[in-house]
Amino acid sequence: MTTNAAVSRADQGADLHRLIFELTSRATAVPFSQFVGEVTAKLAGFYGSSVGRIFLGGSQQPVGAADLHDCLKHLSVADRELFDRHDAQLAHEVRRTGRPAKLSQLPTKPGFEKLLRETLGLGEGYGLPIQSHGKTQGALCLYHRDPVRFSKADLQSLQALGNVLQGSVKQDDGSARYLEDVREKDKKMQHYKLHLQKIEMILEELRALTMARSVLLIERTAEFIAKRGEDLPYDESHLNVLLAGGYEASKRIAGLLGSTGEKMVVHEGEGESVLVKEVASRALLAIIYRDHDVPQLIAEWANSAAARLEEELAALGEVRIL
């Protein structure tokens, strides 16, 4: 790319390579946003630019920006928008053609010329393609007071930077997604714990009311959800399977005999009894209790607890799939 004036240093090529090497070594050490910010600032500083911006992909917003002389700091909102619009236009032109471009070659809005030269004190804007794997992946826009000449070596060095930036974008996408996943899972886990605590609280209340030996909440498929009360002296998975199987069979029999209403199964033994009540069509509440003066009350409490558990189970179901 040739520019109007030739302001170049003799060892610019070697310095740029050194700079790019230093910058790329930072790619994995810092977060992507910090890395691209550093790249923009260093490149703008290297070329003596007042303002530098890097655009990647098809984005209209720069991923990295540097305002070395605080030119943009005091701009009004309207002027800032005007500048940003032309900046994005320059980046778009570079990405479209895959070639360097100058701001002065593009059509500008009324008032921009005055903004650039008088308000900002800048002379020209240069757009350089950032390429990787033969494709233009983005653009580096630099704004200068005085004209600058860029060589092929500059563009080749930027290509090396383009490969690193492209790799960092992919890495950053992955890690950002991973972190987002972790945060989301953590949030869900907190909700899950909260609802589980509420369920355990309801079971504890029910156990205290019924003076039950144990109160269990299991899935209809016999998987354990929660339990309150004393540890039972036998394999609880067997108990869960028997409770779930017995309930399903009883429900089916009742259905065949013409019953469609709410169902409750009570297994009455000599000293101990088990009451099984369905909760929200997906779980079973089982109360293992010793002889009780008013067993009807246990059924009433079970109904009441089942209604409360239904709400918690619904909320639990929403956050269960992690």
Place this chain on the structure above:
Amino acid sequence: MTTAVQPRIGSNRFLLKKDTHEIGLILNRFQENTRCRSVLLIDEAGHLVSKHGEDTSPREATVIALLAGTFQTTRRLSRLLGAKEFSSRVDCGMRDLMMLQVGDDALLAITLGDESTSTLVRTYALESIRRLEKVFHGAAERSEESALEESGWKGNDTFARAVTDRLDALFG
């Protein structure tokens, strides 16, 4: 309604016609007293011993199979809890179902009616179970020979003689 059920041999027990008749009487009285919709007596293998009340014939086989499964489940559950005797009750509004153990290997399944009260049904059921167990006990003590003798089955002598003659002719 009382349905006649073929005497069935199961669980080392030979039920004769007089036994099934007695079982029928017990269940019939039970149904009259409790006004339940139906009462089924089933053995642990899922064989229907006797039934009274509403006809559930289209779904009877399914109901009996499920009852036998529930019977085994409840029995296992009661053993886990350390109980020798048990009963199950399915509360489902107008058609509550009650299942009670009869002896070691049979089950009484009662479908309650609109006019039935579970406490009354349970009281009468326990009394009926005591009588049924007596019938079962008598049947269990009966040997095969005495069962055949009591039933009046004399076999077919002509057929047996013909088979023996044929075998003698063949082998000398």
